[in-house]
Amino acid sequence: MNTEDAGGVKLRPEIVAVPAYKQGRAAPADGFKLSSNENPFPPLPGVVEAMTAVLGELNRYPNAGGLDLRERLAERHGVSADQVHLGNGSVSLLAQLISAAAGVGDEVVYSWRSFEAYPGLVTVTGATSVQVPNRADGGHDLDAMASAITDRTRVVIVCTPNNPTGAIVTAAEFEAFMASVPSSLLVLLDEAYYEFVTDDASVDGIPLLKRYPNLVVLRTFSKAYGLAAVRVGYAVGPVAVLNAARSAAIPLSVTDVARAAALASIDAEEELMERVARIAMRRDRLRDALIAQGWNLPQAQGNFVWLATGEHTAAANDAFFDAGLTVRAFAPEGIRVSVGEEESVEKLLEVAGDIVRNLPNGHPAKRLG
Known part of the structure; x- marks a missing residue:
């Protein structure tokens, strides 16, 4: 075009x-x-019932702040509710966070091939993608990604398990990577498929938040919880970074139907x-x-x-x-x-x-x- x-x-x-x-x-x-x-x-019958119960209020705007859901997630992950941010799927959170940190003249580093939405999300902000080839086994080459960071880099995205190759980033690999990157650089750990991981060596991002104030972890209810149609994901990270993401968000994008479904799914976990x-x-x-x-x-x-x-x-x-x-x-x-x-x-x-x-x-x- x-x-x-x-x-x-x-x-x-x-x-x-x-x-x-x-x-x-x-x-x-x-x-x-x-x-x-x-x-x-x-979907489970109880989840459908919870979604149906809010349909009578469709004439009202949603409680998009979702404090009840954020509190449930915060309790689970040992953080404050302000350290949890909801989005219309984790991809919308990626868009907000990249927009909050990167603009024209900046760079965003990620492995490739990885989630196919990354290039578009970066381009919309005016920033430039720096794509680092996957290893032969389909995993991230974190050493090469660290070497690709320059004074123009504002965001690094790490996807584990990597979509579409399925390879994980191990805890040891990720911690070595975090030790090698500037503390001012925003690192987004995309864990959309976290619940399917059975390899004990895999990184688990949320417990690492106390050690790395430049880290944000992204998860979703779309995959493991079977809520792909209603679109609800969440980010866990530093309050200041998430507040910037909230400023970059489209208002009222998380619906009450999605919030009710997520809460019911936690109950039926x-x-x-x-x-x-x-x-x-x-x-x-x-x-x-x-x-x-x-x-x-x-x-x-x-x-x-x-x-x-x-x-x-x-x-x-x-x-x-x-x-x-x-x-x-x-x-x-x-x-x-x-x-x-x-x-x-x-x-x-x-x-x-x-x-x-x-x-x-x-x-x-x-x-x-």
Whole structure:
């Protein structure tokens, strides 16, 4: 798109050049949607009841400050309510925090490939993205990220488990990284898939907040808690930084329906975490089966697996779709496959087996031997 396409309206060229975020492809009829990292389990009846109870007040603006939800989260994490900030999903919190810290002439450092919204969020602020390539195993190269920091860097984003590759940042790696970066630099630890992690070596960001006053941790109710449709996430961090994010926020963006759903989900957490455990076990079983087929897979600690299909990504994406499975293609790098319903696994493995058999010998997605 250019200015002529916009009817002569002058637009920022860097914004026009950024592809808009697109949702995962819709599933074919009688197929399975494995493209959006959604929780395959439907909402619990108690959560639906809590959401329904507030529908009679839709003529009123929401209690977007959400003090009751912030207090519940603060109690859980051992912080004050002012150290918790709610947002319309964790991606909106990322947007607020980047906007609060970075502007024209500044830089934001993050690993790549990582969450596909990062480039757009940075560009909107007028800042410049500095993308540091992932390691061969799909994880963050934190040493290289630290080396990429300059006097223009205002924000560093660390995503663990990394979306879309699934690799974690370990506690030891993260603490070494924090020790190497300036204390004036805002570090955003994006833990959207925190609840799915089963590797004890993984970093747990919130207990580190007392040690690092430049750290903010982001989490969400969209994934593990199954509330993707109502959009509610939260940030935990220093009050001054979160107050700046609040100033950058669109007012009243967290609805009462979302707040009620989140509170009810906390009440039902034991049952919800049992579902998460089942998804994690299904993920591990799926990964093991893919490796047995001949796939070379990175560690998977989110609710998805990564197939590094490279130049064969478009063809592999079509093969999955033709079989009734929508997956998320990131051409020309690979395909992210969400862990969906149990009934999807057999079909997924059938198609994946055909794909890997047809990859040329020596292809990075194909396990040697």
